[in-house]
Amino acid sequence: GEDVEQSLFLSVREGDSSVINCTYTDSSSTYLYWYKQEPGAGLQLLTYIFSNMDMKQDQRLTVLLNKKDKHLSLRIADTQTGDSAIYFCAESTTGGFKTIFGAGTRLFVKA
Amino acid sequence: SQTIHQWPATLVQPVGSPLSLECTVEGTSNPNLYWYRQAAGRGLQLLFYSVGIGQISSEVPQNLSASRPQDRQFILSSKKLLLSDSGFYLCAWSQKDRVSYGYTFGSGTRLTVV
Numbered sequence: 001g002e003d004v005e006q007s008l009f010l011s012v013r014e015g016d017s018s019v020i021n022c023t024y025t026d027s028s029s030t031y032l033y034w035y036k037q038e039p040g041a042g043l044q045l046l047t048y049i050f051s052n053m054d055m056k057q058d059q060r061l062t063v064l065l066n067k068k069d070k071h072l073s074l075r076i077a078d079t080q081t082g083d084s085a086i087y088f089c090a091e092s093t094t095g096g097f098k099t100i101f102g103a104g105t106r107l108f109v110k111a
Numbered sequence: 112s113q114t115i116h117q118w119p120a121t122l123v124q125p126v127g128s129p130l131s132l133e134c135t136v137e138g139t140s141n142p143n144l145y146w147y148r149q150a151a152g153r154g155l156q157l158l159f160y161s162v163g164i165g166q167i168s169s170e171v172p173q174n175l176s177a178s179r180p181q182d183r184q185f186i187l188s189s190k191k192l193l194l195s196d197s198g199f200y201l202c203a204w205s206q207k208d209r210v211s212y213g214y215t216f217g218s219g220t221r222l223t224v225v
Contacts, residue, residue, distance in 0.1 A: 033213050042117075042201055042216030043155075050211070088155070092210060099205075099214060101147075103154030 004102035006089050011108040018076040020105045022089030025070065029091040032065060034074045037086040037104065046074075046087075076107075084109045113138035117202045117217030124224055130175075130189040132220050134202030137183065142204040144185040145214065146177055149199040161185060162207075197224045 003025045012018045024032070030051050035043040049056045049063045049072070056063045062075040076083055086104040117134045124130060136142055146158040157170045159177035167177050174193060178186045185202060199221050203214040 031210050031213075035213070040219070040221070042203075042218050043214070044216070045213040048211055048213055090213075092213075098157070098160065101155040 004089055004091055004100050006087075006102040006105045008103065009106050009108070011110065012079050014079060014081055014109055014111050016079055018074075018079045018083070018107055018109075020074045020076075020087050020089075020107065022072040022074075022102055023070055024072065024089070024091045024100075026091060026093065026100070027070065028093050029070075031092045032063075032072050033088075033090040033092070033099070034061075034063065034072075035088040035090060035101075037088065039085075043088060079107075079109050081109045081111055083107060113204075113215065115202065115204055115215055115217045117220060119220060120218065121221045122223070124192050124222065126194055126224055127191045130187070130192050130196070130222070132187040132200055132202075132222075134185045134187075134217055135183055136185075136204045139204070139206065140182060141207065142183065143207060144179060145203040145205075146185065146187045147201045147203065149201060149219075150197075155201070159187070192224045194224050197222055 006022045031048050033048045034046045036046050037043045047058050049065050060077045064073045086106050088104045089102040090099050092099040114137045144161045147155045149155050161167050161179045164179055175189050199219050201219045202217040205214045
């Protein structure tokens, strides 16, 4: 079945770049997403990328997609302490009524 | 604008007691609705989804059930809670014709079964 995998933890220093990686198995994925979850809260959609794109940039966020390797990454430039959260990778097929989420990567930002 | 309300925010219930969590969406019609559970330190587990009133699909067999009595209302229930039902429950909605918009999540309910 479909699966999305991510590393569980990442620790960076304030001001450095963070790169969170994700792999997925469903080759028919149409949309790939990154969500952010702050402590005790629901998930917020950060950004998405359509499967026919290689890269998408949105201010400090850069999403890279390698469709051949089914690998997705999220780069956060100039990481701030406010970026500390859990980041979820997710994939969806056309129709989109079922989205598969990874287990989430907990990002620690050290001042 | 669309909003999603989920309550209560926290709940402590004894084993064997019933459960009812409610979720309502405003500002949209005919949404897809979802219930997820997030266990401590783990990812999101899809419990139920609904594409319309009275239409419920269950992803994981368990002692939970879901109902959608109105277009924008989604209820998660249990007749008898188990210790293993503890977790963070999230309701979400999505638009049928806007896959790129992803899901909008509620603020979650922290359930502790004691």
